Amino acid sequence: QKEVEQNSGPLSVPEGAIASLNCTYSDRGSQSFFWYRQYSGKSPELIMFIYSNGDKEDGRFTAQLNKASQYVSLLIRDSQPSDSATYLCAVNIMGSQGNLIFGKGTKLSVKP
């Protein structure tokens, strides 16, 4: 059973701090890794994706991938109350015909 695991949270950080969200996956054949943000009652929206080991930065967001340790993380710098949402980690496994396996998400709360 291929799995993607996330801490459910809630993770609470003060405004302006760095929020760190973590995700582990079970299948070493995983190739692509995605972070989605989902506000309550809304559909998930893509934040960023990463393929290669290392860091990928996009504005205040940085995705970090370590395939040897099978984890991917998302850092949010200068966290804002508007970042309060559930963050879903998703993994695309080789041969899965584009299907993503989603974690259950981590709920982030940014306090003013």
Add this chain to the structure above:
Amino acid sequence: DGGITQSPKYLFRKEGQNVTLSCEQNLNHDAMYWYRQDPGQGLRLIYYSQIVNDFQKGDIAEGYSVSREKKESFPLTVTSAQKNPTAFYLCASTEVGGYSGNTIYFGEGSWLTVV
């Protein structure tokens, strides 16, 4: 604007009734998906389709049916056999093999409630 359109946004189903959720995309994506999300839970795959006139069961296909007669459209029918259909339903699509690495994009979702 390109995107994925789901309708209706809210739907109420009576016991024993079949209902159909519409999903249309104008992104020229090859693959389309239906997910179900229960409160506080992750996304579970119901059905997916990689090409017109072909579709595959996901993890929780029982009680659901789909069709893919056109590339742009992938409707989901929730049948009376689905005993606990109250959930948030998400349609998604992706460009298979593209640069985006099979990034999945979602519609706005449909809320289904059994009354």
